[in-house]
Amino acid sequence: MSKNSMEKYKILRVLILEDIPTDAELIIRELEAGNFIVEAKIVDDELGFKKGISDFRPQIILSDYSLPTITGLEALAIAIHECPEIPFVFITGTIGEEIAAETILNGAAGLVLKSKLHKLPQTI
Numbered sequence: 001m002s003k004n005s006m007e008k009y010k011i012l013r014v015l016i017l018e019d020i021p022t023d024a025e026l027i028i029r030e031l032e033a034g035n036f037i038v039e040a041k042i043v044d045d046e047l048g049f050k051k052g053i054s055d056f057r058p059q060i061i062l063s064d065y066s067l068p069t070i071t072g073l074e075a076l077a078i079a080i081h082e083c084p085e086i087p088f089v090f091i092t093g094t095i096g097e098e099i100a101a102e103t104i105l106n107g108a109a110g111l112v113l114k115s116k117l118h119k120l121p122q123t124i
Contacts, residue, residue, distance in 0.1 A: 012036040012124070015058035017075050018091075019044040019067050026117060027062060027091060034121020046070040046078070053082050060124060065092035065103070073106060080107050089123060 012031060018024040024042045031038045041056040043049050046069060052058065061079055065072035072090055079088045087109035100111055110123045 009035050009037045011039065013039045013056065013059045014041070015049070015052045015056055015061045016040055016042045017044070017049050017052075017061065017063035017067065017070075017072075018042060019064065019069075023064070023091075023114065026114075027120065030117045030120045031124070033118075034124075036121065036124075044069075046074070049075055050078060050082070053079065053086075058086060061086055061088045062091050062120075063088065065090050065095055065099070072103070076103070076106055076108055087124075089120075091117070091120070 014028075014031065016024050016027055018027070021042070024040075028038050028040050041052045041058065043052045044067065049070065063072050063075050072092070076088055079086065088107065089109050090103050090111040091114060092111070093114050103111055112120050112123050
């Protein structure tokens with residue numbers, strides 16, 4: 001890749017909290033399609049999430065809302081406490097308007113539905 005073509009791309013360190021590996025891969029592909037060079041750490045539980053924040057030092061956090069071992073709002077609260085400067089975006093299946101509003105009121109930088117992942121690069 002030439003230097004000129006590299007200038008179109010931005011390196012993005014992403015911590016992804018997602019329990020479905022194929023969904024995490026789709027998220028990465030959408031970011032790459034949006035001209036990001038993605039350095040991703042994928043975790044699926046609270047311990048991995050906390051370790052990812054401290055050790056991986058992401059530029060952005062992308063999190064599912066519904067996970068088996070931690071809720072999205074719990075993850076958001078941890079992120080706000082540990083790294084309030086890092087944007088936190090929910091990526092989830094269908095949720096109601098009330099829950100969507102709650103995520104923003106609790107400090108999320110945004111929310112993208114999994115059915116509309118093509119909008120993710122614009123959200124970032």
